[in-house]
Amino acid sequence: MRNNEQAQIPLIETRGLTKTFAATPALSEVDFTLYSGEVHALLGENGAGKSTLIKLLTGVHKRDAGVILLEGKEIEPRSPRHCQELGISAVYQEINLIPTLSVAENIFLGRQPMRRGLVDMKTANRKAYELLKAFDIDIDVTRDLSAYSIAIQQIVAIVRGVDLSAKVLILDEPTSSLDRHEVETLFSVIRSLKERGIGILLITHFLDQVYEISDRITVLRNGIKVGEHLTSELPRIQLISEMLGKALTEELAVQKSGISSNGLDREPFLRVHGFARRGMMQPFDLEVRKGEIVGLAGLLGSGRTEIAHLIFGIKHSEQGEAYVNGQAANLSSPQKAVQYGFGLCPEDRKEDGIIADLSVRANIILALQAKLGWFEHLTPKKQEQLAEEMISALRIVTTDMEKPVKELSGGNQQKVILARWLVSNPEFLILDEPTRGIDVGAHAEIINIVKRLAQEGKAMLVISSELPEIVDYSDRVMVLRDKQVIAELEGDQISEAMIMQTIAER
Amino acid sequence: MQPQPILQLKEKLADLKLGGFSWNNRAVWSVAALIIILIVNRLISPNFFSIDMVNGRLIGSLINILDGASAIILLSIGMTLVIATKGIDLSVGTVMAIASAVAVMLINQYEAGAGEFYYMPGVVILIAVAAGAICGLWNGFLVAYLNIQPIIATLILLISGRGIAQMITQGQSPTFTNETLAFIGRGVILGVPFPIYLCLAMLILVTLLVRRSAIGLLIESVGINARASFYAGINSARIKVMVYTLSGICAALAGLVVAGEVKSADPHKAGEFAELDAILAVVIGGTSLNGGRFNLFLSALGVLIIQSLLTGLYVSKLHPTANLVVKAIVVLAVLLLQSDEFRSFLKRLFRRRA
Structure with a gap:
């Protein structure tokens, strides 16, 4: 596909990109390249630095060191809006669109076609329809966005991003709430974007999808780049061991709980x-x-x-x-x-699970405290002890238990909610x-x-x-x-x- | 750029904890704002800090500020908890009027010689506080069980409450002479006005109630994420009823303070716009209107900021018509001072100059 890769100027190139949060390095000296017309998967565990890299590329955070080149020219991302103007658009797992506006309004939000000082919805609708049709998505663009599935909403977000003259499209976990059929639809959109020469940076946790759609893979671990491969040349087991930094076999070698056959009579x-x-x-x-x-x-x-x-x-x-x-x-x-x-760890961690502003400790003891009632108060000492136990038992990664739970990674938040129920025994x-x-x-x-x-x-x-x-x-x-x-x-x-x-x- | 001593002070304060709430930037800037306002007041009026003993009573601007702030401080206690659950209580001003009307009407029966025990001053006070609690219970019921938005639910009582108070007083503004009841508003113990003791006692009591039990944590949890709290098995309805009831009780106490001060109950004017000052104080104290983390003492500090400002304006001999505008400007300045965005903006501005 790109035999003359070396000769081609990368769409995006970073050299020695480094970012530190409160003395903790989130990304150290990462060199990353994205070429036009490729899907480049960015993989890694929690805390590997994937989000940090994206946030540096889209101007959410400012880098501490290193350079970012866009088509060979050094850029200084100031804000997501600035990056959009430069041609870098991002579509996140949580879609940043407005559900109660129509599909067309969402696509043209903030840049509606005007006619005689009024918004020209007719033109907007026609253009939106054409944009989507180009990806074989044939829908009524005048209906509210919320009337459509998450997959369509995601594609609308992508179309909006690309129509803002994107050269680089960043997709952060685009498929995590889609079913198989919807993933197919999304992938066909991604393929036609590739043909148009757009460079796509993809973050996903589904390895099957990585192998299905991506051309190259960069693996990060603990903020360091540990590997860059052509997808076709990378065996899965090697990918997983690079991501984990250890052999996978021991992790999976726990036997099944195995209830005895007569247990079913109980x-x-x-x-x-x-x-x-x-x-x-x-x-x-x-x-x-x-x-x-x-x-x-x-x-x-x-x-x-x-x-x-x-x-x-x-x-x-x-x-x-x-x-x-x-x-x-x-x-x-x-x-x-x-x-x-009973205890329930809900599907939607953010909305139904964590109390974002409260500490890890408070989140862990919450269900037990609710069960005990108002006046049987867990003493601070008891709370700390319970939180301590859970943090080590579930290997929750946090600098300390008083940190607001919203600052933890997704996997660790999930463990905190699990811990919340476990302490309630x-x-x-x-x-x-x-x-x-x-x-x-x-x-x-x-x-x-x-x-x-x-x-x-x-x-x-x-x-x-x-x-x-x-x-x-x-x-x-x-x-x-x-x-x-x-x-x-x-x-x-x-x-x-x-x-x-x-x-x-x- | 930053003056070093303030940075060090900030770090030291950051280690301190009060009522389960770490002293964040907001707290430091609130204290700073109060100190600045007091210093400005001192510059305007040289004997601002002086306190004299006259007839066994301490007299001075600082005492006046505390005394004058007491009713709103009482309101701010309940209001803080309500706002922490992501609610709001607009009815506190009218609940003040209702409670004072109840108290004054009953006490006048007592003075008129009616013998029943429920006209005795102590009992009258209890009944007036109970009336506040019932008002709060009503608000809580509307919010928690009928799921009416707090601003609308409490608006109902804001509007109807003055009517209720007028019905209780039969359209009059009755005065009274009973010294026991008046003591709540104008009593003096060891030279210090009684309302100051009342505020301090309520602040400490309610802080102990919410922090030594699980209530504080549950309030914050419900305020930050009601859905997740529901999933965690928290009965948020009960929490909400509790905070609105407490707010009603605080409002009743504030009503008694005001009635005691002027020895009358004015159903039209008692507590008028008090809810707005209370809400403002809570916000200055750093509790977000979006609910969540709260600190009762910081809300009280917010009241003191407003009250010092008002007192400063009175002694400044500025034309009274300018008072409200100056108040608005200073409140805005305090809020800006607390805003991280604004401070980093200032910092950038100064760096560019330097």
């Missing part, structure tokens, strides 16, 4: 019969025993999260009954569920996408923690979009489709192929 910890809610979930039954991991598998929107919400009382069930240890239980609110020894944990949006290393750690908790005798209900993960740890798998439980797999039946086949069955 009275389950939780038994739910006929829970349902109109417009949300069809009636379902569910049993979870102590020491057992039940996986919920299904496509996005199949009803996995809905089951978790109904059981935890976030939405209360309109029918059916629940039994905890054989006793009828009222699960109409999280407060009640918590009193039965739950008997039953629901984990909704516990590994979403976190890197390979923390991914393996979280999976190990899940298995360990089951071995310690906790009942577990785990939701994940990643089939290998579900297959790896589940003792039983409930398969969902269209807000309905359609099958329950056990033992040898549990395999990726079987799950996919079950979902595909008619």
Whole structure:
């Protein structure tokens, strides 16, 4: 593709890029190049420096040392807006568009075509339609952005970025909330952008996608560049070991929790019969025993999260009954569920999980304190002790426990929420996408923690979009489709192929 | 660029903790603002800092500031907690009027010789405070259980409250002579006005209540992220009812202070616009209107800043018509001083000059 790579002037080139936050180096002396017409994947664990590199390139932060060249000329990124003017656009996981405006308005926000001093929506609509059509996206651009799927919203954000005359497009985790079909749509957009000569810097945690779409890979670890490869020449195992800085085998070598075959005869910890809610979930039954991991598998929107919400009382069930240890239980609110020894790590960490401005310590003790009530106050000493224990047990990376939790990386925030429930000593944990949006290393750690908790005798209900993960740890798998439980797999039946086949069955 | 002593002071203060709240920049700048205003006052009026003992009572501008600030400080206690939950209580001024109306009407029955126990001064005070609590409970119910936006929910009582107070006083502004009730507003213990003790006691009591229990943490948690708090099993409705009720109680106490000062209940004027001063003080004290971290003492400091400014204006012999504008300008200056963005802007400006 680029045989004469050396001769070509890179679109972006950094030399010795360095950034330090409060005496902690986030990025040290990183040389990075991006050529026109390539997809360059930037990979690394939590704290590798991926976000820092992006923020330096888009002018969010100012570098401490090093140079940034755009088409061979040195640039001085001052702000994201300045960088957009230079031709560097970024589209983030959380889409920065306005859901209540139309698609066309979003694309032309701040630079609407004018006619006689008024906004010319007709031209805007036509242009927006044409822009999207060029990527084979044929939609009604006059409808609100929120009417469309996340994938379409993401593509709208990309189209807006590219139309701002971008030369460089940075995509930060664009696929993490998309299903397989939507990923395909997005990838075809990326391919046509490549053909137009745009350089694409891609950050993602899905290795399959890296191999599917990227031309080159740069691996960062702890702020240092550890490797730069042509994707076609890099074996996966080498990539993973570069990212982790260690051999992967030991991490994955934890055996399955393995409930004994006669264990299934025991009275389950939780038994739910006929829970349902109109417009949300069809009636379902569910049993979870102590020491057992039940996986919920299904496509996005199949009803996995809905089951978790109904059981935890976030939405209360309109029918059916629940039994905890054989006793009828009222699960109409999280407060009640918590009193039965339940815990839920929600899918959306930011909105439903962390209390951003509070410290790591306060976040960890929060659920326990809520359970104890107003006046049974955990003393500061006790709080510190609990936080200390959890930080070391879950290997939460933070400089100290009084740091606001919002300053931690995604994987560590996830661990803090897990810690929040563990200190409340739950008997039953629901984990909704516990590994979403976190890197390979923390991914393996979280999976190990899940298995360990089951071995310690906790009942577990785990939701994940990643089939290998579900297959790896589940003792039983409930398969969902269209807000309905359609099958329950056990033992040898549990395999990726079987799950996919079950979902595909008619 | 930065004067060194201030930097060192900042570092030292950063190590201190008060009521579970670390002394951040805001606190330092609030203290600085108060000191600057006091020094300016001293320059305008040379005997500003002097305090004399007259008839067993301390007399002086500083005492006047504390005494004059007491009603708003009481309001700011409840208001801080309400704002920390991401709410707001617009009704505190009218609750002051309701509580003082209740107290004065009852006490006059007592003075008229009605024998029932509920006309006795101590009981009257309790009933007036209970009336405030009921008003707060009502606000809390609207906000927490009917999910009405706090600004609208408390607006209802802001509007109707004066009417209620007028109905209680039958449209009059009754005066009273009972010394026990008047003591709350004008009593003196060891030379110091009673309202100052009341404020200090409430500040300490409420701080202990929220920080020695889990309430403070839960308030902050609900204020920062209500959804995540719900997911963590926090009963945020109960927390909200509690803070609005406490705000009602604080407002009732403030109403009694004001009634005691003038020995009457004025349903039209008592506590008029007091809610705005209280909100302003809370903001100057560093609690964000977006909810979250709070500190009751910093809010009280905010009240003192406003009150020192007003006192300064009175002694300055500036034409009174200019007072409100000057007040606005100084408040703006204090808020700018606290803003990180503004300070780094100033720093850049000076660096360019140098």
